[in-house]
Structures are given as C-alpha cells and as structure tokens.
Amino acid sequence: xxxxxxxxxxxxxxxxxxxxxxxxxxxxxxxxxxxxxxxxxxxxxxxxxxxxxxxxxxxxxxxxxxxxxxxxxxxxxxxxxxxxxxxxxxxxxxxxxxxxxxxxxxxxxxxxxxxxxxxxxxxxxxxxxxxxxxxxxxxxxxxxxxxxxxxxxxxxxxxxxxxxxxxxxxxxxxxxxxxxxxxxxxxxxxxxxxxxxxxxxxxxxxxxxxxxxxxxxxxxxxxxxxxxxxxxxxxxxxxxxxxxxxxxxxxxxxxxxxxxxxxxxxxxxxxxxxxxxxxxxxxxxxxxxxxxxxxxxxxxxxxxxxxxxxxxxxxxxxxxxxxxxxxxxxxxxxxxxxxxxxxxxxxxxxxxxxxxxxxxxxxxxxxxxxxxxxxxxxxxxxxxxxxxxxxxxxx
Ligand SMILES: Nc1ncnc2c1ncn2[C@@H]1O[C@H](COP(=O)(O)OP(=O)(O)OP(=O)(O)O)[C@@H](O)[C@H]1O
Ligand SMILES: O=C(O)[C@H](O)COP(=O)(O)O
Numbered sequence: 001x002x003x004x005x006x007x008x009x010x011x012x013x014x015x016x017x018x019x020x021x022x023x024x025x026x027x028x029x030x031x032x033x034x035x036x037x038x039x040x041x042x043x044x045x046x047x048x049x050x051x052x053x054x055x056x057x058x059x060x061x062x063x064x065x066x067x068x069x070x071x072x073x074x075x076x077x078x079x080x081x082x083x084x085x086x087x088x089x090x091x092x093x094x095x096x097x098x099x100x101x102x103x104x105x106x107x108x109x110x111x112x113x114x115x116x117x118x119x120x121x122x123x124x125x126x127x128x129x130x131x132x133x134x135x136x137x138x139x140x141x142x143x144x145x146x147x148x149x150x151x152x153x154x155x156x157x158x159x160x161x162x163x164x165x166x167x168x169x170x171x172x173x174x175x176x177x178x179x180x181x182x183x184x185x186x187x188x189x190x191x192x193x194x195x196x197x198x199x200x201x202x203x204x205x206x207x208x209x210x211x212x213x214x215x216x217x218x219x220x221x222x223x224x225x226x227x228x229x230x231x232x233x234x235x236x237x238x239x240x241x242x243x244x245x246x247x248x249x250x251x252x253x254x255x256x257x258x259x260x261x262x263x264x265x266x267x268x269x270x271x272x273x274x275x276x277x278x279x280x281x282x283x284x285x286x287x288x289x290x291x292x293x294x295x296x297x298x299x300x301x302x303x304x305x306x307x308x309x310x311x312x313x314x315x316x317x318x319x320x321x322x323x324x325x326x327x328x329x330x331x332x333x334x335x336x337x338x339x340x341x342x343x344x345x346x347x348x349x350x351x352x353x354x355x356x357x358x359x360x361x362x363x364x365x366x367x368x369x370x371x372x373x374x375x376x377x378x379x380x381x382x383x384x385x386x387x388x389x390x391x392x393x394x395x
Contacts, residue, residue: 001175002166002393004042007138009051011106015136016042016168017153017389019145019373020057020074020111028073032360035145036074036081038373042142042168043082043109053109054101054135056092056153058116058146065117075111084109093118093131101135115153122149124156133160142168147389148377158392165393170373175390177349177370178381182211185312185347192303192334194219195317195354198242204316205249207384209256214306216261218295218319218330222283225250225262231284234268235291261306265296267320267327274324294320295330304337311345313338315359315368316352316382322361331358339367351378 018039023031030036043053055078062069072088079086084107089100092112104110112135115121120128129152133139139161141147146154158165167175181189189212193201198221205215217225220237227233228246253260266283268290269276280296281287295303307313315338319330335358342348350359351372359365372378377387 001172003172004045004140004166004169006166007164009046009049009138012049012051012137013054013101013104013135014046014051014138014140015054015056015133016046016140017143017146017157018055018057018168019143020055020071020078021059021145022074024073028068030074030077033077033081034360035373036078038170039142039168040082042140042170045169046140047084047107047109050106052104052106054104055086055109055111056115056132056135057111057143058121058151058153059114060116062114062116064119069114069116071111071114078109078111082109086111089113091117093128098134115151121152124150124152126152126156126159128152129157130160133157137164139165140168141165141389141393142170143389144171144174144372145374145377147171147374147387148380148385150388155388155392158395167390167393171390173370174372174374177372178378180347181312181314181349182208182382185211187312188213188310189312189314190214190216190306190310191314191316192216192218192307192319193317194221194319194331195352196220196237198224198239198246201317202242202245202249203383204379208314208382209249209253209258212258212314214259214261214310215253216303216306218263218299218303218334219317221317222263222266223292226283229284232286233292234286234288236266236268236286237291261303263295263299264302265298266292267294267296267330269293269327272321274326276326278326293324294327295333300330300333303334307334307337307341308344310341311347313341313346313348314382315348315350316355316379318354318358322354322358328362332362335359335362335364335367339364342368351382
C-alpha cells in the first residue's frame with residue numbers, strides 16, 4: 001500500500017483529491033470544517049518536503065455551474081485551517097487552471113474550482129481525467145468520503161500516474177481503522193448498529209457477522225426484531241416485510257457464535273415529538289398507539305456491560321431519536337460507555353452519517369479512537385465492498 005511517506009515531494013507538484021464536500025450556511029460559511037482539518041496533515045507533509053499542492057474536490061451535487069456550489073466560498077476557511085494562504089483557480093481544467101498551476105511555487109497551495117461543474121467528473125470521463133492529470137507530478141488520493149464513487153478525479157485519473165500515485169495520510173488512516181475492526185481487531189469485537197431501518201443495514205450485518213463476537217442492535221431497527229420474536233411493538237417503526245429476515249439474522253448469528261443483544265426496555269411516546277407523553281416499558285409490551293423512541297435505562301445498563309468487556313468497538317447508528325433531547329439519553333449513555341471502554345484501552349471506530357453527527361453533538365469526538373470522515377464510503381466499506389478510489393491506487 002503506497003502512502004505519502006513513500007515519496008519525497010521536494011520540488012514536486014502533488015495533485016491531491018480531497019473531500020471538501022463540507023456544509024455551508026446561507027451566508028456560504030463553512031459550518032463544519034472537520035474534513036478540511038482532516039486533510040491538513042497530508043498537505044503539511046508535502047509542503048514540508050518542499051513541494052506544492054494542487055487541491056481538487058467536489059462540493060454538493062451541482063448541475064453544471066451553480067455559484068452556490070463554488071469552492072471559492074471555502075478558500076478563506078481552508079487558508080485558515082492549513083495556515084497557508086490558499087490560491088484559487090476558477091476552473092479545474094483548461095487555460096485558467098493550467099496557468100495557475102504553472103505559476104505555483106514550492107510551498108504554495110492552490111484550490112481548483114468544483115470538479116462537478118463538469119459532468120465528465122461523475123461520468124468518469126478519461127479525457128477529463130487526463131486534463132486534470134496535467135496538474136501534478138504525483139497523484140495523492142486523500143478523499144475517503146468520496147472513495148466509493150468511481151469518478152474521474154477519484155478513480156479514473158490514477159491510470160495517468162502508474163508509478164506516481166499514493167494514499168494520503170487521511171485515507172490511509174481510514175483504511176487502517178476499518179481493518180482494525182474488520183480484520184485485526186483484538187477480541188471481543190462488538191458492533192453497535194442503530195439508526196432507522198434494518199433494510200439499510202442488512203448488507204452490513206451480513207458482512208460483519210463473520211468478524212465480530214457481539215452485535216448490539218438499537219434504534220428504530222429494534223422493533224422489527226422484537227416483532228419477529230412475537231413481541232408487541234405498538235406504533236413503533238417496523239418493516240413488516242423484513243420480519244423473516246430478522247429471524248434469519250438471529251439464526252445466522254447463533255450459527256456463527258455471535259451474541260445478539262437487543263434492548264429490553266424502551267422509552268415510549270404517544271407522539272413523535274420532544275414534548276410527547278413518555279413512559280418506560282418492557283420493549284416487548286408496547287401498548288397500541290405508543291411508539292418506542294429511545295433505549296430505556298435497563299437497556300443502557302445492559303449495553304454498557306457488553307461495551308465494557310469489548311476490546312474493539314464499531315458504532316454505526318444512534319440508539320434513539322437523538323435529535324430530540326427527550327429521546328437522546330440512550331445514545332448519550334452508549335457514547336459514555338464507548339468513551340469509558342476507549343479510556344481503558346479498547347479501540348473504537350464511529351462511522352456513518354447520523355452517528356457521527358450524534359458523536360459531535362454530544363462531545364464524544366475526542367473520546368473515541370477514530371471518527372470516520374466518510375458517510376456512504378464508510379457504510380460501503382462495512383458492507384465489504386471494494387471502494388473504487390482505494391482500488392485505483394492499489395492496482
Ligand atoms: N426508535 C426510533 N424510531 C424512529 N427513528 C429512530 C429511532 N431511533 C433512531 N431513529 C432515527 O434514525 C436516524 C438515523 O438512522 P440512519 O440509519 O440514517 O443512521 P446512521 O447509520 O447513523 O447514518 P447513515 O445511514 O446516514 O450513515 C436518526 O435520525 C434517528 O432519529
Ligand atoms: O459527503 C459525502 O458523502 C461525499 O462527499 C460524497 O458525496 P456524494 O454522495 O454527493 O457523492
């Protein structure tokens with residue numbers, strides 16, 4: 001696996017695919033700079049070697065040129081985070097980009113305009129990739145968040161750099177963290193899967209059952225499993241067409257010696273609202289017209305015990321409707337337990353869109369071993385898929 005450390009960038013231009021697909025507010029200010037900070041070590045290493053950096057990224061899903069998706073909006077933030085004044089080219093290919101690249105000196109950083117202003121990016125167009133490839137001596141892929149896309153700048157472009165391509169430090173760290181859970185993790189390995197639906201996690205479950213010792217199931221997914229076992233779930237979220245599947249998963253887990261831990265109690269509500277009336281009941285005895293929206297205290301304690309005994313922990317998906325404070329306690333309790341286990345030496349990886357949001361919101365970011373910068377990319381990795389952005393460097 002070739003990484004940044006296999007190259008000396010002195011006098012070289014590094015063409016780096018980063019994932020600066022960051023959220024902006026109405027005033028086009030960056031509201032979460034995690035992905036920019038995450039790309040910093042790679043940029044700094046190249047500058048310290050005596051090279052220069054040409055950064056390319058997408059932002060959002062524009063249709064042709066749309067000013068609101070211009071990467072110009074983030075130049076100031078990137079300069080601030082990197083600590084170097086970042087130059088900008090108003091197009092990622094063509095004369096303007098080529099001129100800006102030609103004028104770039106060692107120690108300087110240039111950001112190119114949104115790759116997706118050209119539809120060729122998403123089409124994985126070879127000619128477009130070749131145009132981009134002109135901008136660098138060495139191609140560095142550091143965009144884990146976009147590694148599941150077989151686009152021109154993330155995968156196809158690598159063909160133009162047969163001997164001169166490598167993973168950036170961030171992408172290497174993401175690959176290593178996933179491997180720590182899926183391949184080399186110290187036992188017992190525990191996966192916590194929460195979130196809304198079984199259907200969106202089924203491929204993950206299928207893939208990880210061979211690799212883990214404990215599977216904690218929480219969140220909205222719970223109720224499909226409880227109903228499959230004959231429990232009463234009232235008005236809770238359920239996928240009736242997945243009841244047989246839930247039974248199959250339980251059987252498969254048993255056959256593979258994986259212990260499944262389901263909630264035992266639930267915080268139920270008479271409406272999907274923060275100020276709804278609530279009660280704590282046995283998760284298998286939810287009255288009609290009530291719905292389970294969070295893990296109850298007995299569940300929190302039970303899950304904490306499993307987590308405390310785990311040496312490797314993967315967390316994807318919240319345990320309740322954490323966006324509403326009334327139903328955030330289960331997710332917070334789980335975060336506390338994972339933080340404690342991490343302090344005691346366990347390796348913990350958090351990934352997936354909403355769990356990362358929850359981890360940041362409740363301040364667990366610095367208390368777990370690693371928080372992935374990938375949403376879809378992380379989920380596809382857990383599903384066991386080979387990500388095109390990673391494969392292109394390894395080929
Ligand atoms: N008991 C529940 N009933 C209904 N919704 C729930 C329940 N528990 C959790 N949720 C909701 O599930 C949503 C997250 O589900 P999702 O499957 O998208 O999570 P994720 O895996 O973290 O993120 P993603 O799949 O986007 O990467 C949250 O918005 C949360 O409110
Ligand atoms: O935020 C993400 O998940 C990545 O930047 C990929 O974006 P996309 O889903 O628009 O391809």
